[in-house]
Amino acid sequence: MIVVTAPTAKIGRSVVERLLDAGEPVRVVVRDPRRLSPAVRDRVEVVEGSHRDAAVVDQAFAGADAVFWLMPADLRAPDVMTSYVEASRPGVEAVTAHGVPHVVGVSALGRGTAVAGQAGHVTASLAMDDLFTTVTNYRSLANPTFMDNTLREIHAILGEGVISGPHAPDRKQPLVATRDIGTAAARLLLDRGWSGFAEAPVLGPEDLSGDDMAAVITDVLGIPVRYKQVEAASLEAAMLSFGASPGMARAMADMATAKIDGLDEGVARTTGNSTPTSFRQWCVEVLRPAVDAARS
Template sequence: MIVVTAPTAKIGRHVVEQLLDAGEPVRVVARDPRRLSPTIRDRVDIVEGSHRDAAVVDKAFAGADAVFWLMPSDLHAPDVMTSYVEASRPGVEAVSAHGVRNVVGVSALGRGTAAAGRAGNVTASLAMDDLFATVTNYRSLANPTFMDNTLRDIRTILGEGAIFGPVAPDRKLPLVATRDIGTTAARLLLDRGWTGFADVPVLGPEDLSGNDMAAVITDVLGIPVRYVQIEAAHLEAAMLSFGASPGMARAMADMATAKIDGLDDGVVRTAGNSTPTTFRQWCTEVLRPAVDAARS
């Protein structure tokens, strides 16, 4: 039995689908099972509730061989350590209590870089990884920025012809599609021959700058789009306007600053850690339909 947390999130949904396609028995932890697609709902064992809840994960992890762990950010938490590390402690305790042999977690690039200790959400994610690694075999999916984050820019793409970010316009960094993270996670969960702790970088196929991304979006959508650099402090203000706590808003700005300072530069791209979905392909298959829907 493989347990999948956050099964309705972009990554979790891909993990569930691929495990089921491989014939694996799957149990999911879902706060609202109605959000599961009808094609999935009848094929999985469902434990209703939050995987931050000790009673829920204790029930879900009983008899499990492996767990996919994705801890969403809690914008209302007082700080990132509470959001990621403290919220994960019930899961760690349940993994230990039930002898779950393998856990794959969604985390971030940055381990071993000078910026990792002051990188907000990333610093907390790495600490979460370390916590799980004390009780079981663990693989940390070390991700860069998600291509899918561009979906948040649809309003400004249509209204201002712009995407925004804190990194210099020509600074190239890795990007990854969430579906490729899901594929990597499913592969590790299906294998389960691995032991110990390791990071598994998931880098996407190429490094792109903000200007590169804007050029691709312009070409795919057929409308002019430019990249505009903003200060990290603007991200903090935006997070506060969305209802984030001061600590979580500050963490977002810290993560942005750390990326500017080389957080994502610590891993050399290889054939083994490069995933297939290009940004152009993602824009064609995901962004363009979303933009068309927003226009209608």
């Protein structure tokens, strides 16, 4: 039995689909089972509730052979350590209590870099990983920025012809599609011939700059789109406007600053950590349909 947390999130949904395709028994922890597709809901065991809740994870992890752990950011938390580390302690305790032998977690690139300790969400994600490494065999999916974050900019693309970010327009960075993270996670959950702790970087197939991304979007959508560099501090104000606490908003700016300072650039791309979905393919298969839906 493999337990999947956050199964209605993009990555979690991808993990569930791949595990079911492989014929694996799956148990999911979900706040609202109605958010599961009917095809999934009929094929999984459901534990209703939050995986931040000790009673919920205690029930969910009983008899588990492996756990997929994805801790979404809680914008209302006072700070990132509360959002990721403190919220994960019930899961760590349940893994310990039930002797779950393997856990695969969603985390970030940056371990060992000079800026990892001041990187907001990334710093907390790495500390969350450290909790699990003390109690079980653990693989940390070390991710760069998600291609899927571009979906948040659909209104800016259609209204102003702009995508934005804190990097210089020509600064190339790794990008990964969330569906490829799901594939990497499912592979580790299905083939558990590993032990101890290690990071599993998931880097996408190429590094792209903001200008590169804008050019691809322009070509795929058939409308002019340009990249605009913004100050990292402006991300803090944006997060506050979305209802984030001051601590969580500050953490977003800290993460952006750390990425500017090279947080995501410490791992070389290899055949083992390069994933297949290019940004162009993602734009054709994900962004363009979402833009078409927003237009209608």
